[in-house]
Amino acid sequence: MTDGPLIVQSDKTLLLEVDHDLADACRRAIAPFAELERAPEHVHTYRLTPLGLWNARAAGHDAEQVIDTLLLYSRYPVPHALLVDVAETMSRYGRLQLVSDPVHGLVLHALDRAVLAEVMRSKRTAGLFGARLDETDVVVHASERGHLKQVLVKLGWPAEDLAGYVDGEHHDIALETDGWSLRPYQQQAIDGFFHGGSGVVVLPCGAGKTLVGAGAMARSSTTTLILVTNTVSARQWRDELVARTTLTEDEIGEYSGSRKEIRPVTIATYQVLTTKRKGVYSHLELLDARDWGLIVYDEVHLLPAPVFRMTADLQARRRLGLTATLVREDGREDEVFSLIGPKRFDAPWKDIESQGYIAPALCTEVRLTLPDHERMTYATAEPEDKYRLAATAGGKNAVVDRIVRRHAGEQTLVIGQYLDQLHELAEHLDAPLITGETTVRERQRLFGAFRTGELSTLVVSKVANFSIDLPEASVAIQVSGSFGSRQEEAQRLGRIMRPKGDGRTAHFYAVVARDTVDQEFAAHRQRFLAEQGYSYTIVDAEDLDQAPDPA
Template identity: 25%
Template sequence: MGAAVSNAQLSLREWQREALDRWIAADRCAIVEAVTGTGKTTLGLAAAADALGRGVRVLVIVPGVDLVEQWYHAARRTLGTVRIGRRGHLHSDRFGDVDVLITTVQSAYRDNFEIPDGPTMCIADEVHRYGSDSFSRALRTSFSERLGLTATLERSDGGVEEKLLPFFGVAITGCDFRRARADGIIAPVRVMTVPVQFSAMEYSKYRQIESTLSSERWKLISEYGCRDEPFGLFLQDVQDLAKDGDYRASRSAGAYLHAFSARRELLASSQAKLKVLHNLGSVLTGAGRTLVFSETKTSAQTAADALATAGVYAESVSSSNTSDERARLLRRFSDGHVTALAAPKILDEGIDVPEADVGIIVAASSSRRQMIQRIGRIIRPKPDGRAASFIVLYIQGTIEDPARGAHESFLEQLTEIADQTLDVPAGDAVGQLANWLGQSMSEVESARAMPRVQALTAVIAGQDVVDPVRTGIVSDCMLAGGLHADLATFDLLLSCMSILSAQQIEVLLLRFGIDGGPTHSVREAAKALGLAPRAVVRIEDEALGRLENQDVLPILDRLSRIDEPDEELGLSPLKMPTRIQ
């Protein structure tokens, strides 16, 4: 076994030291609850260092391949020269070759998964996931030491009481939001709730769905034996009936599940919410990163589209994306090329999401655990100490209305640490967010007039875009250079473009015909490069913007004003284009 780093060498927060001591005092068998963003992984690595220092091997169980990679790289940075392996997806390391093995639960619960003969510590990350009949098989009695980690020890079935606590023994409160705020671990928080109304047609549909849910629920409980409470067990029974019940029971269960999904989609995609989201986009174009939380893939995409039509570079991410596609989107989000991500449950846990300044909840989950995960994505401390801003959109008079008790425990935890909590009419939400983010309304109005707003609106509506995404000196010079430049001017244009990325150059060459070929519309360029049209708009806008803010701008400005040969530069005059109005 390699040399493991000692706990004395690890930099632990006060709550982490306290939780580690309490776990050791509980015979190294306990679950520690700590809200997202406060350092559960570091606590787990400290426990691993403790075990390795005593000659105990460590198995880390995680719910997905993304977390395998996160734990692996964190362990490599933290645990010294010990041998660390991975199991799951493309990796097949075994304990015979490593001291620490990080594996997906999908591998760990199999009967043929090999466990070393000697003392072994099990760290179960996102431990609430392992309360099911299948995944709980990964929690073997042969593990001599056990640490469960979770933001919220909560399940809608009886898995916590029946599977998890009997295995781990006790639950320890490590760090809740109040403690995190008091210790300065999380950012200051501001909360804005924004009520909206259904349209008449949406309300009529909502009432029909509610009627179906009520009648089918009564039938499923009274006639087909579904458990009434808790709701998670009722839903589990309904799903079982839908698959294995007799014809009438299966039909009733199917009707309930269909109505349940339809209500969720209706609440998340209401036109009033999308209108508020679109209006907020005029502020978000000048903000940092934004996360939008919804409940379905469709509503996440419509939310991203609503922001994009306001000029925000927004994308949706869901389980439909491959792991490579998700990683690529998260990198673009991290480096600022994408400034808003809309997602259903996939961002709730298990994925390392870059910090964001604004969180918008378009559809709130009924799960307190999921909502707490969402809070943690936004409240990470900001380098300059700025606050995290939350906006919760809800439809009045429905199951998501706080006045009717919706999300009471979630909102209570959020508001108790908030510096400011406001219930704001939809018409005032833009002004309030602008005020929070230090923007003037004139800046907001300028954002609404950006040329890229029209371009993004067009491509999302399925239309094409011919004119440049930005107007001004650079785009005029590029277009004129492509159509009329001689060789010397063409070389100079390429020299100016050398500050751009290869992809940005490719887009400009096609869009402006700088290489002597024809100009291409956005859709034509997208097809030629294998990109989405909105990606071409973004890349072109970023490229032109970069040229406007670099040392090359004076040269481009001079080129754009040449109406006779320039002997100093050795250039022929450029004939500037007539812009389509």
């Protein structure tokens, strides 16, 4: 028995003592294969899941490494049954392989004949196979490559896809590296992606995911389809590609609600792809409009469900997913794993911060007590109304006002969910408001004014959660959100993570109503950031001057 920071339990939970000297080293060591579930002050709870272990396996970690990590950091003897289960779960990945056969095309090859027999007998695989070639090989219909991978993950036998990819249409793309170069972790991410062929790169907001995409495009030198969250993001991608690569504006098309351009590099929004007309996805022809050699999915954790079905048809193309977090609130992480690909590279936020590539950040939860009349209204409200009532508490305006004054002269974002609340705050602060109703042109104008310092405060709805490049922002104040969304919390913190020229620390505030579901959801939202090594200082609204120093 050692005095390690970790307690490994037979129900596959891992308890990490936060204040232990080895806690940070342990957190980094278990991050590739364990998922954080709860993160209160002193003991964080992680869980071992099949998907987490398979992602680790696909990223090159073997069972021996995982077991050695558990044994190294565990305070008590690790249950033998759990170690056996880890080894057996990880061994399931790759016992089935999708390979390319010169005669029969796509073939499912089994390293274990019994596993092939098992999956072929499943009703879920009916219609996905062609002729049985021998005891270890069966033909797979090429059009079912994605669907089969989905099914095999559900059956607990994730296939390793070794079938390769079509080259796609060649198109010269190179990086323009005059005055800059890829950071070491960006190059490692590109190398990891190409080593695996397809998959997901996980990098903190502000760490240059777009440059990883540009580097992958240059390495591929093929026509590329880039799928993004919105039109503003599409135009930021275009501007970045024009600045960082040999691509010209004429070579880059925008396929959005307002434009339908198909060029060698085409940037399309998820929204236009998932638009239905008379029950039909009318823009799906874009997927076949060119012989794409690379598909890039920006913010893959936000991928709409219909795009998963489309992605099942793109398995012969290289697919790169970019995200700050693989957490999906709809629980479809297994779809990302099977259809986009396994996690190929994951850089912990604190590691990138320590290298100086993203700003250090202090997170503060400011709790205010509702006045008696609001407490009674909340207490007697219907359950479905409670969060809105707590999240839009009138007292939050004064708290936000004090935080803004506390950081006078700094570029500040006020972020929320409810439009009535945001309109009131914008008027209270005499600051512009950006919502989904704001035109793309007006958004770009306001973001531009914020970047130049003409505007120091912006009030924004959830449209600013993702893919908005605001390097000058150093303070974010969150007044309400999408219930307990961990991914949203990460995206919002990410808005202020760009390194500051003077080395200043970024500040992220969550203003929360005490003793309400607002407080409960806040605790849930903070889980992902706790996994990354961030902690929240909790202060009473009356004692805001005790929050971490804004200097």
